[in-house]
Amino acid sequence: MNQVSTPDASADGLVLGLELIDAGMLARVGGKAANLGETTRAGLPVPPGFCLTTEAYRRAVGPAGLEDVHGALAATGDHDLAALATLAARARELILGVDVPPEIAAAVRESYAALGTDVPVAVRSSATAEDLPLASFAGQQDTYLNVVGADAVLDAVRRCWASLWTDRAVAYRATHGISPSTVALAVVVQRMVDAAVAGVLFTANPVTGRRHEAVIDASPGLGEAVVSGAVNPDHFVVDTATGAIPEWRPGDKAISIRPLPGGGTERTVLPPDSGPSLDDAQVRELAALGSTVEQHYGAPQDIEWAIDAADKLWLVQSRPITTLYPLPDPRPGLPEPDGIRVFLCFSLAQGLTRPLTPMGLAGFRLLAGSVARSAGFDLPEPRNGPAPYRQAGQRLFVDLTPVVRSSVGRVIVPRVFDIMEARSATVLRRLFADPRFAVTTRSPWRLLRHVVPVAAKGRVPETLLRALLRPEAALQRAESFGGRLRASLAVPADATASERLDHAERILGGKLFPIVPAVLPLPALGFASLAVAGKLAGAGTNSGALQAVLRGLPNNVTTEMDLALWHLATAIRAQPAAAAIFDGASPKELARQYRSGGLPAVVQSGLAGFLARYGHRAVAEIDLGMPRWSDDPTHILGVLANYLKLDDPALAPDRQFANAAREAEAQMERLVAVAGSRGGPAGRLRARLVRGALRRTRMFAGLRELPKYHIVEGLAAVRKELAAVGAELAADGRVVEADDIFFLDFAEAHRALAGASFREVVAERREAYDAELGRRRIPRVLLSDGTEPEALQAAGTGAAAGVLSGTPASAGTVTARARVILDPQGAALEPGEILVAPSTDPGWTPLFLTAGGLVMEMGGPNSHGAVVAREYGIPAVVGVPDATAIISSGQVITLDGGAGTVVPAGD
Template sequence: MEQLPGAGAPAQDQQEPLHGLVLALERVSAGLLPDVGGKAANLGELMRSGLPVPAGFCLTTEAYRRATSPAGLDDVHAALAATAPDDLPGLARLAADARRLVLAVDIPADIADAVRAAYAALGTDAAVAVRSSATAEDLPFASFAGQQDTLLNVVGVDAVLTAVRQCWASLWTDRAVSYRATHGISPSTVSLAVVVQRMVDAAVAGVLFTANPVTGRRHEAVIDASPGLGEAVVSGAVNPDHFVVDSATQKILERRIGSKGVAIRPLPGGGTERVEQSDAGSQPCVDDAQLLALERLGRRAELHFGAPQDLEWAIDGGGVLWLTQSRPVTTLYPLPERRRVREGTRVYLCFSLAQGLTRPLTPMGLAGFRLIASSVARAAQFDVPEPHDGPTPYVQAGQRLFFDLTPVVRSAVGRAIVPRVFDVMESRSAAVLRRLFTDPRFSVTSRSPWRVLRHVGPVAARARVPETLLRALFRPEAALRRAERFGERFRAALVVPAGSTPVQRLDHVERILGHELFPVVPNILPLPALGFASLAAAGRLLGDDAGQGALQPVLRGLPNNVTTEMDLALWQLAAAIRADAAAVAVFDDAAFDGAGVPELVRRYRARELPAVVQSGLAGFLGRYGHRAVAEIDLGMPRWADDPSHILGVLANYLRLEDPGQAPDRQFSKAAREAEAQVERLAAAAGERSRLHAALVRAALKRTRMFAGLRELPKYHIVEALAAVRRQLQAIGTELASAGRIGEADDVFFLDLAEVREGLAGRPLQHLVAQRREDYEQELGRRHIPRVLLSDGTEPEALQTGDAGAKAGTPGLLTGTPASAGTVTATARVILDPHGARLEPGEILVAPSTDPGWTPLFLTAGALVMEMGGPNSHGAVVAREYGIPAVVGVPDATSLIATGHSITVDGAAGTVVLDAGASGPQQQPAHE
């Protein structure tokens, strides 16, 4: 065997694996990932780029497969593949079976000989680190840090072979098996290589992030350090020294000296020991020169890999710095697409989150909004060179919609208006924006309102907004009728002529998105805006006579709200089913197991359900089937496409046994109480004068008449998106028949221009496959920034402490009051409403909601949301149903766990967790 070079060897041509089983580490590259795993591939890349990496070798995945093939793992693979990701006991049992089988294998002689020869090249009885390197590890989309084992200070070839077997078995630890199951990685596709490296006898070691993983700042390096081996830092056994370095200025921005009470040291002859340190906390364990040298090495690694890196490092007794691991920083939110980012630091608002959507949008969903945004910009007389690319303020990041709010933040008018709008729609975003007002990078550059009026005025004039407002003030019933007629004309414009060719269908799709859709907003939105303005006017007229919270009951049980009308229609269907024994039988608990919903869907499509269910569901879907969860995304199936969610909600409704809690009764009661409150407030105003009473009554009557229309613009927009989706499905069927895509729904993983190219003959299967893979990866992202700067900074993360809890009050979370009332009940955390089971009276805790969620509200005891403001979708519907609600509670779905007893005070905007209740804590993963 050839001699293995030392650290930092220059890149050389790729050679054949040594003995077919072993590769010298400097011969490893990213192209060998299936053979060497993520850890080895990254170490090899570091070494080949000239960075200081301890010498070593990699035992390839071929060795693992050959050694374990007689062990009988195939049966375990099959059983794991058939086990649900949430069946933790089942996964753990099968993982233990796999580990037992692997630990019992005999390492074939040729594999053992290859390891002996490679180890001998490192030196007689060299101390080495033996590290697992899985093929699904340290990848750009998912860090498997800490999932497999590393053994330190291994001395002697027999000990190395034992460590190799332990690493192989660690592919099947409970945590690794559960992680892969959660991420949908097939057990039969993973394999393990093993890295053996010369040990660094570290005087000090730690971790280095080349971008700040908390704030998202790409120009800050974060370094944790502690004496001894780095295992103390990465395992969390020590409170390390913590430093933040500005990469541009080379200034050390933050120093926090840790206690460093424990060090892990190598033992003579092998193994490690834990050493208590009583005096290590007084001084930093690295000096400024070492910090800056670390930062520069990290930056070189980032430059090589083309992405921020999470590195492990060590400094030996002679002061030489070594890198021992590198992986992508997977927790950073992606930067906005650079081709769309203008000069200077920009402020972007996540439009997806503002619409209650946490999941990514499909490529076609993004393409649709680019065209819609272009139509808005052109209506406001902005220049849009290419409508399919979207207007200049439109960007995408993490497959979500963002808009450039920099002009708003730098405008005196924008600062005065926009945060106030967000106060009622999404209060946490408003708070983040206001904090940016003190940042000198976003100082005011425009103080005149004329620039805004020049763009808004023509839109308002064309939509006859002043006329609409005057009509609503003096002839409110006529204003309602005009809104209804607009809806009828709008629906007529969505019809595509029968017999249209695929190209003509695509032309109609672009017409709807680019021309027909935007007028909905200026034609309808002035009415609910007047409704809420009338509420504010009534409050001013009443002054102190109203009393705190006296106006909120007026907003309960509002008429003309299409979302609550939809929910109550579904409840009426449930009531009809409850009155029919045969219908109830198909929803009872025995029939409604894990396979219950798909079977009900099958029977519905085959027209086999009892008549009350069959006709009732068909009628509901005929009116509301265009709606869906995440309905602003063209790629999401509508309820008419897949009624699974609606059937699940009906099953939830049928479990509500208390007639007094029936939502229709609650809604009617809320409406009566609201009308009575109007009269009480008018009477209170009458103490001043009859004119005051008349004005307050008129204002509140208009509030109740128009405020419910707040949901109507989105309802019409979703009608249009559903019409567009139907046309795209028809086009997708044509493309699939022509062999350009695999199946009809693949069309939603293309954009409009690509569909046109497909109709012209371009094969698109490969593009669809890549897009589907990217989309599936992004589905796993939980944290989405409300506001994102163009350099990756998340302004909300810059605030210190837990924004969700009042200092000194454990278990108290604070948000924005949304619907008054106090309820103590069991929490149910739901991240996706599809298939969700919410028991009657439970408190729904959700990241956000859109109208597709609201059928769950009917049986909820209260609502807690991470997003939203007093007039967000969830808040409006919660008020109308009279259930307490608190919105804008940071990290509610993490701090609250299903089964906890919590108290929601919707008037105070607080959520109290019972003593001892604490949700799962999320921390950056590290090995």
């Protein structure tokens, strides 16, 4: 392969030949060099070259005096772009002013000479936080092409070092929380390929996610024209399984970047209609090379390539494609089913965009296993969960392929998601036209044989009959369920760690799912009664008229919780000295004072009472690994501070809620009147039936939140037992700290109690978890070949007109400033602002009390956020794609909750 062997040109390894570098040397050579070294050692066609290590960078720039810049950057917020730019410019100035130390210069000259006499080279930056599996820093530092001569190479090396401190690189690191003192720069020097044609190759389709499609962009000349966006390249899509080229889109290829004799590059104008830059054989050769590289790395790759005048293909660079969503993990001990599969993200359906901790995922495997056993499914290993349960990107997915291929499933499941997460329902329905998912099951028997035993065991028919005939008794029975559940969750105070761990598994594996059939039939009956009332009332009862009955619902534990917190704020406001502490201290400091018992009595006792009842709740509360409010009340204290800013009595949430309830009761009477307007016995009977149906709607619909409320109580009890186990493991040195137990699963926790150390495992998982926290794009539906069906759908016409469209959730129109909040912990929402969020669960809803409106990227008309918004009378639109990216905090927007639209003011 004509690889030039470059010696270790310095006793302390300042320069290394690419053939001496492997992936384990990342901290020494940076991401680009580590990848090039790995591909070189794999025998792939990489141009020869060498790398100046990070030790060379540190030795060279050490005298530059960057310590003060490091400190200033660490103290500068990532939004202060002007300050970051000033500090970046200072760092570049300092580095460009240093002389390359003699030993480094000598090592570079020796290695450069080994490549040939005055050979043209590319000098590329290789940062230690670059080209990593979960974060691509590509393009943040500089590259210099067609550098000729040792002196020119040394100058380019110095400029690469300085480019570690470009404005864009500094801002990028600040945004991603990377400390300036932890980064260093290596520099790769490679023989230039005088490319006839060059470009980029993705071994998986980065737009649709399809793993069986390679995507190639190509243009004549050096690849810089494609990478920099200077041209519209030829675009090829290759089916790597068959070698077919289903798509070729010609680009204008207006210019070509070519090397100049003696160094540097020039841009030349290309004639129009120059034809494709690659023939079919070259396209397939590139795709085959990509498959080889992907197989070597075990992950899809983003590859830069070049073909020289002799038609030889060269691999210039390879790095992971960081934007692809991971495929679902294989099921332990079970073969993968044949054919393409459909996976739905259950995490998003629960209003959760963030990843779950390993113990949170393990808990859901046990809980899902409990559901499967109740339905009569075979479950060989409960800790692995049922067959449909899958994990991808540390989030919950469900294999819905049997549902999509069932005529009954196609009717029921999308309708459920219409009210839970409407866009997921839309994506699913569009899959029904795909011939790969043709219906294979038409009989309802398979469903009934699993549902009927659950309904019988949960006494669902009895519950529904009681609700119809004796609704107050049914309500009282549902409300008493919580007390019985809490009694079953208790564990003796002297229980051993092993007994606590076993008890936690028993709770998840058997005690929580019975909550669902015991309580859920009541809110289901409530919503069904609303539909029946609409049918009976007849003309004039559109969906808006019916939805108005759902405002200010009683018996909703989530709204009761929010109002309880508001009443605490009211009590605090009545004592000015107590209210004043919220102006003078941060929520974190107030939480510290609360734990030490140092808050004013009205705050200390009031918060203690609130947490005694609702402290099991949290943001992202379905994850066992998330602290409960009783563990850390910082968020609640921040919400209280926000409530205290609302001084307009007319906007008081309890008054708003009471008004909403009165309006709903009035609307109920109007519907009754409509039903009886025909007169006579039939009209009176119709009015009586409508009144009874709507009365049950008002009584039972609010119970929608109760099953999850009780399940979260159970999860909090499990978390408490796990925390005790974690404390013992930390004391024994099996893990570093007690919370590390949430980065194990149950089997591992048992092994840790038996003496195994999991310190390194936890460290690796924490790092992976922290990386996943930064992922913003989560597919609602994911196919087993990586396809994200939503990405295939054309953008709506509303978006082109500047209108964001979603699902109407709560009627009303409001124009106000938007506040984009990605995480409610510590968030500040000024009274009257429109909350724009990716999704919400009950942990978010305390923010709703002072919000002027709500926009969510996920959700349906009966998701948590929509229900609470209606009850507070807040206009809301849910299921608005990319709302948190399109809308900016402070931007004035008009939200129409009845039409389901969001419009920037003035558009």
